[in-house]
Amino acid sequence: MSTPTSTPMSTATSSASSSTGAPVSTSSVDNIRFATYILVSLASLAGAFCTYRLISSAARYIRRLTCLNNDTQMYFRMPSIWLGRVKKHLIYAPLFRSRHMQELQLLGRWGIGVLPTRFQTIFLTLVIGMNLALCATGIEWSQAGTPNMLDHLRNRAGTLAVVNLIPLVIMGGRNNPLIQCLKISFDTFNLVHRWFGRIIVIEAVVHTISFTVKAVKLAGWKGIQADLQSSKLIISGFIGTVGFIFIILHSSAILRHAFYETFLHMHILVVVLVFAALYIHLDGLQQLIYVQIAISAWAIERGVRLALMIYRNAGRGGTLATIEPLAGDAIRVTIKMARPWNYQPGQYMFLTVPSIGLWTSHPFSVAWSDTEERLDSEKGLAMNRQDILALQQTTVSAVIRRRDGFTNALYKKAEKGHGRLTITALVEGPYGGLHSLRSYGSVLIFAGGVGITHQVGYIRDLVVGFANGTVATRRITLVWIIQSPEHLEWIRPWMTAILALDKRRDVLRIQLFVTRPRATKEIHSPSATVQMFPGRPNVDTLVGLECEAQVGAMGVSVCGTGALADDVRMAVRKRQGVANIDFVEESYSW
Numbered sequence: 367m368s369t370p371t372s373t374p375m376s377t378a379t380s381s382a383s384s385s386t387g388a389p390v391s392t393s394s395v396d397n398i399r400f401a402t403y404i405l406v407s408l409a410s411l412a413g414a415f416c417t418y419r420l421i422s423s424a425a426r427y428i429r430r431l432t433c434l435n436n437d438t439q440m441y442f443r444m445p446s447i448w449l450g451r452v453k454k455h456l457i458y459a460p461l462f463r464s465r466h467m468q469e470l471q472l473l474g475r476w477g478i479g480v481l482p483t484r485f486q487t488i489f490l491t492l493v494i495g496m497n498l499a500l501c502a503t504g505i506e507w508s509q510a511g512t513p514n515m516l517d518h519l520r521n522r523a524g525t526l527a528v529v530n531l532i533p534l535v536i537m538g539g540r541n542n543p544l545i546q547c548l549k550i551s552f553d554t555f556n557l558v559h560r561w562f563g564r565i566i567v568i569e570a571v572v573h574t575i576s577f578t579v580k581a582v583k584l585a586g587w588k589g590i591q592a593d594l595q596s597s598k599l600i601i602s603g604f605i606g607t608v609g610f611i612f613i614i615l616h617s618s619a620i621l622r623h624a625f626y627e628t629f630l631h632m633h634i635l636v637v638v639l640v641f642a643a644l645y646i647h648l649d650g651l652q653q654l655i656y657v658q659i660a661i662s663a664w665a666i667e668r669g670v671r672l673a674l675m676i677y678r679n680a681g682r683g684g685t686l687a688t689i690e691p692l693a694g695d696a697i698r699v700t701i702k703m704a705r706p707w708n709y710q711p712g713q714y715m716f717l718t719v720p721s722i723g724l725w726t727s728h729p730f731s732v733a734w735s736d737t738e739e740r741l742d743s744e745k746g747l748a749m750n751r752q753d754i755l756a757l758q759q760t761t762v763s764a765v766i767r768r769r770d771g772f773t774n775a776l777y778k779k780a781e782k783g784h785g786r787l788t789i790t791a792l793v794e795g796p797y798g799g800l801h802s803l804r805s806y807g808s809v810l811i812f813a814g815g816v817g818i819t820h821q822v823g824y825i826r827d828l829v830v831g832f833a834n835g836t837v838a839t840r841r842i843t844l845v846w847i848i849q850s851p852e853h854l855e856w857i858r859p860w861m862t863a864i865l866a867l868d869k870r871r872d873v874l875r876i877q878l879f880v881t882r883p884r885a886t887k888e889i890h891s892p893s894a895t896v897q898m899f900p901g902r903p904n905v906d907t908l909v910g911l912e913c914e915a916q917v918g919a920m921g922v923s924v925c926g927t928g929a930l931a932d933d934v935r936m937a938v939r940k941r942q943g944v945a946n947i948d949f950v951e952e953s954y955s956w
Contacts, residue, residue, distance in 0.1 A: 397521055398652055400500040401529035407496065408533055416547045423549075429919065430805035433838035439807040439918025443946055450943030458949050459484040464936045467953055468928035472620070479619040480928065482557060490561050497565055501526055501572070513580050520576035527569035528644065528653050531660035534562040539667035540716070540797060541674075549800045553953050560617065567614045574607045602646040609640035627726050627771060637664075671794060675718075679704050679792045682759075687719065687791035689780040693852035695768035696816065697780050699730070700761055701793055707760040708796075709735035711803075711823035712952065715762065715795035722779060723772045727794060731925075733819035734763040734826075734860045762793075765856045767816040801950050803828060804837040807918020810909065812934050813846045814926020818857055820952050821846075821925055825874065826864050833869040840917045842874045845903055847930065849882045851889075871895055879903045905930070909937035913945045920945060925952040 433439045460466040461481045469477040482490065501522055506515040536542055538559040545552055581590050593600040613636055622629045641661050648654040679685040682704045689699050699717070709732060716727035737758050768777040780787055803809050803824055813821045825844060831837030848854070854861075864870065878898040883889055891897040909922065924934040931951055938949040 396504050397525040400503070400522070401525050401653075401656065403500060404496065404526065404529055405532065412544060412548065415550075419547070419549050426802070426805040430838045433805070433807060433918055434835060436838075437840055437917070439838065439840070442807065442918040443916055443920075445943055445946040447943050453949075454939045454942035455484070456488075457483075457485050458935060458939050458942070460932070460935070461487050464932050466928075466935060467931040467951070469619075476620045477623055486554065486557065490558070493558075493561070494565060497526055497530070497569070501569065511579070511583075513584070516576045516580040520573050520580070523569045523576065524573035525653050525656075527566045527573060528648070528656040528660075530562055530566050530569070532656060532663065534559060534566060535660045535663045535667075537562065539663075540794075541667050541670045545797075545800070551800065551953075552797065563614060563617070567610045570607050570610045574603070577603075599647060602643045606640050606643040606647055609636050609643060612636055613640070627723070630726065675792055675794050677705065678707075678794065681705075685791050685793055686788055687717075688786060688788045689776065690786045691777060691780040692765070693855055694850060695777065696853075696856055697766045697768065697773075697777050698763065698856065699766060699776075700763045701791060703760040703762060703793065705760075706737070706758055707735065707762060709760070709762065709823070710796070710799035711827045712801055712820065713796040713799040713823070714820075715764070715793050715797065717764070718792040718794070719772075719776065719789060720792070721789055722775045726772065727792075728772050729797075730764040730766055731820040732762050732796065733765055733822045733857065735823070736761045763860075765816055765819045801923075803921045803923065803950075804831055804839065805919065806921035806948070807838050808841040808912060808916045808920040809839055809843070810912045810920065810922045811842070811844045812905070812922070812924040812926060812930060813844070814924075814930040815848060815853070816856070817925035817927075817952075818846055821923065822857055822860055822864075824923065826860075826867070829864060829867045829870050829874055832873045833867065838918060840873065841912075841915065843908075843912055844874070844876045845879070845908060846876070847879045847881060847903060847926065849880070851880055851883065851898075854878075865896070877903070877908075905933040906937045906940070909934070909941065913941055913947065916945060916947075918946075920947040921950060922947060923950040923952070928953075 429442055433442065461484055465481055466483055467480055469480055472478045501519075505519050505522065506512070509515045536544070537555040540552065542552070542555055544550065545555060578590065581593070585592075590600075594604060613633065616629060616632060616636075641657065641664075644657045645654070645661070648657055685701060685704050687699055687701045689697050692698055701717075714729050714731045716729050718725065718727040737760055766773055766776065768774055779789070804827070809824075809828060811821045811824060821844065825842065828837055828839045828842050832839055832842075864874070874895065876896045878896070879902060880889060880898065880900055881902055883900050886900075889898050889900050913920065922934060922938050924931050931953065935949060935951065938947055941947055
């Protein structure tokens, strides 16, 4: 985007010689220096946060080891007053009162996105402020409108726009290495990715306007028209700016949600076009290195995804998915993996079904994972670890709620299969699994609807760990809100397996809330540890009751609707400084 030669033909030659010749102007040096400031600042912040995460993970691991043979865990129940205030007013706090994950609505109909948390807002404000300050520093504002001032503003804005492409690309990738290093969800990085995109578009527009104003002053609109017809530099810059503006317009939440597949394909196509235009626009200039780094990062991430896709699905008969329709407009998908999968609670995968969605992939939580012996193996008796792995086949399962687009087509395909249908599929992953609940003495888990698929793995992990004496957990409470009792069928085989686990009654309690029961007789509690209630739960009351019976540190996890997540967040915030309680929210937005 940035170039000192973006002027009409009457002045382009002189500008180019001043920027690409032997003498290097002070303004040009400042542009590169300020671009370096952005990269160093972001890298330093990432390093500091990574250090904090390492210390935090070490503390949780020590707490877990300390509590293995400690049933009271009184020391870890005591809250930290100052840390509680930080979590209440900064880390867990929404931007304003209580709304964070509940989507904002335009005219009560179209979703336009969610509000960031207070901590996210501070970070975004710092990024925006840094770009604004660096863009304005050293510009001759007292000479506003002069060619010299417009040259400097044009070059500064263009340089900052292209250097910001590097964090933009890194944060938009599924295989972003910072996700695991910082334990920050892809959802959060996607939020920051969108804001970096907005910053880049504004800087690109400032870059273009500065060029246009100077060009019109020197040669009029005819000069610009002549350049657009003959100058490769100007044409490529114009294409880049138009491409950026198109990306920001078609990336609105309304269009993304309504036409996701179309948005995704157009997004990739226009990004490639913009990269190509920028490469031509910056040919021979210092700023080209930033575009090269961004393109390399984008290509590497795509290459990693392709390599993972091939590794996960190639050989051994490939990956097969068995789909079966369930009550309540849902589908259970059981996938026989071509290669073993080391499942961890909280993981999700991207599923591609070529016969339905061609090459498009969609994210789904992995609710359950099993390992079984291959029936078609010809290796015979396993003699070593490699043979054992060759004989094993991993199956992963998900429950998918019927929506528009891909999930609707998948549901119709399952219905045509008369109960069960096996098709070829491709799986990319695993992703996620960032949070462990094993160090908490008390765990309170909220799930809304199909959000239970994210939580089932945690429940099994903690119950098995309790029986084996490998976790600190002594109390698990699941609160699942569903619309109808028929939704229990979604996870019946997995919940049956959990209820049959050793020592399950000593640690696990389940509370089911049915919001739309057809009849009173549908609401019945099978046992003292599995209870069913009509209506919606009082989240604040449930969190308060669990705090009263709390053992050690307490972890509260939620996966469900935006309104449920916000209610749980508020209840946890109210008790910071009173109880040692952490909040874990799982969401995926696009």
